[in-house]
Amino acid sequence: MNKKPVILLNIDSLMSKPLEVAVQTGRAPALAFLKEKGIYLSDVVSSFPTMSVTIDSSLLTGTYADEHHIPGLNWFDTTKKEVVNYGTGFRETWRLGTRRSIHNMLYRLNHEHLSPNVSTIHEDLANQGIPSASINSFVYRGNTAQKLKVPKLLTTLTYFQDGEWIAEAPQTFSLGAFSRIKPWNFTAKIAAGNYKYVSRELRHLIRKDKLPAFTFCIYQDLDLRIHYKGPMDLKGISRIDKQIQKIFNLYSSWDEALERNIWLVMGDNGHAPMHVDTKKALIDLRKTFNKYQISKLERPIHRKDQLVFCVNQRMAYIYVLDQRITMTTLVERLKKDNRIDVIAWKEEEWIRVESGVKPGSLHYRRSEEMKDEFGQTWKVRGELELLDLKLNKDGTLTYNDFPDALARLYGVLNSQSGRFIVVNSKPGHEFKSQLTPTHLGGAAHGSLHKQESNVPMIIAGTAEKPIYPRIVDLKEFIMRIVS
Known part of the structure; x- marks a missing residue:
């Protein structure tokens, strides 16, 4: 293999505007260097819902949720009649069962829920005899059996025998306190590594000349800051940039770092600022459907339960267990709330869309009738304005407020x-159910809206680019420049 190693730095919740401000004001010299030397894409389309596990699944498999089957951070498995939660918030996961949520995140996500009918970048590279690394990603499935161990103090919070389990992971694998590359590396976080830990792991690989062909690193710290400080918080970007500077300083010059490697830096989702007022900001689904029997987190699904709510911040799933309840009855109730801008469900092979903001209805399905800006083909009937679609003179469909909306909605449905x-809230609002974490006065994500769906990406060290500026197209791009 003569190609340069590819290093992908995924900075959770990095957004274009604050990145550009940080670069312009000198707060992010390393990112400024890469941006100046490379290709800058400001509007790469994320997956949906805009939650990390779904996004990373799309990045690593090159598919949307209809193929990879990870529909959010919080969803309901209708076959097993259980809520699957990967860790949305302490109160919610505690009520659902901490052991179950931890098991979902550490094991079931990769070994049961991520579809066996799709393959990850790590698996495809391994099949070609090409090594890869995963640092700090909860979506990690690979071809190498790795023994992971839970710290002794936490063994009672897991289902693993003696706190150990075998994970199918890449050859080089790091996940906080459970698996380290650098001996004695310390992380302040148990479930994952913080930004300093991630950088130490990557620096260790570079120092020991053990960089594989592809290394996937996730910096998670920025997301938490933005949730409570708002989208324009720059301190988190500056902190991560200082760690990237330390990585570059391992080389004789920053130019050498670029000559020897391909560097990809990206965000995974954006954030929408939240209203401060509780009544204005929060859409409480329990109040919307107070006449129905709603399942409770602390107990298994009861035979009398009619609805299950799974909230992913600014989007939510409403599961209808009672076959006597029609979808249109529920939709009419949702349409009375003008904070809900997209309401979507399946009608046989069609996807149907309505709104609490705009009148009318939209129906669409896969067909060869018309093509969108990403080369996907559809049959569309009804009010295009519901998804802010534009039909151009040449017959192609383009997107505005809801990037790649047809494919992304099709994926989750x-x-x-x-x-x-599926319900989607207007910016400034988020959904609430029993013990759902909220972000009043801060910021939240999860929705189809462009504020959360468009993210930046820097490509440095190669002139190659993805076919389309979408996270779902990055797998093909990475495989092209690696193998």
């Missing part, structure tokens, strides 16, 4: 079995 509705 075909990601799982059962009867359910």
Whole structure:
């Protein structure tokens, strides 16, 4: 293999505007260097919902949720009649069962929920005899059996025998306190590594000349800051940039770092600022459907339960267990709330969309009738304005407020079995159910809206680019420049 190693730095919740401000004001010299030397894409389309596990699954498999089957951070498995939560917030996961949530995140996500019908970058490279590394990613599936161990103090919070389990992971694998590359590396976080830990792991690989062909690193710290400080917080970007500077300083010059490696830096989702007022900001689904029997987190699904709510911040799934309840009855109730801008559900092979903001209805399905800006083909009927679609003179469809909306909605509505509705809130609002964490006065994500769906990407060290500026197209791009 004569190609340069590819290093992908995924900075959770990095957004274009604050990145550009940080670069322009000298707060991010390393990112400024890469941006100046490379290709800058300001509007790369994320996956949906805009939650990390779904996004990373799309990045690593090159598919949307209809194929990879990870429909969010919080969803309902209709076959097993259980809520699958990967860790949305302490109160919610505690009520659902901490052991179950931890097991979902550490094991079931990769070994049961991520579809066996898709393959990850790590698996495809391993099949070609090409090594790869994963640092700090909860979506990690590879071809190498790795023994992971839970710290002794936490063994009672897991289902693993003696706190150990075998994970199918890449050859080089790091995940906080559970698996380290650098001996004695310390992390302040248990479930994952903080930004300093991640950088130490990557620096260790560079110092020991053990960089594989592809290394995937995730910096998670920025997301938490933005949730509570708002989208324009620059301190988190500056802190991570200082760690990237330390990585570059391992080389004789920053130019040498670029000559020897391909560097990709990206965000995974954006954030929408939240209103401060509780009544204005929060859409409480329990109040919307107070006449129905709603399942409770602390107990298994009861035979009398009619609805299950799974909230992913600014989007939510409403599962309909009672076959006597029609979808249109629930939709009419949702349409009375003008804070809900997209309401979508399946009708046989069609996707149907309505709104609490705009009148009318939209129907669409896969077909060869018309093509969108990403080369996907559809049959569309009804009010295009519901998804802010534009039909151009040449017959192509383009997107505005909801990037790649047709494919991304199609993905989540075909990601799982059962009867359910997808709801999307206007910026400034988020959904609430029993013990759902909220972000008043801060920022939140999860929705289809461009504020959360468009993210930046820097490509340095190669002139190659993705076919389309979408996270779902990055797998093909990475495989092209690696193998």
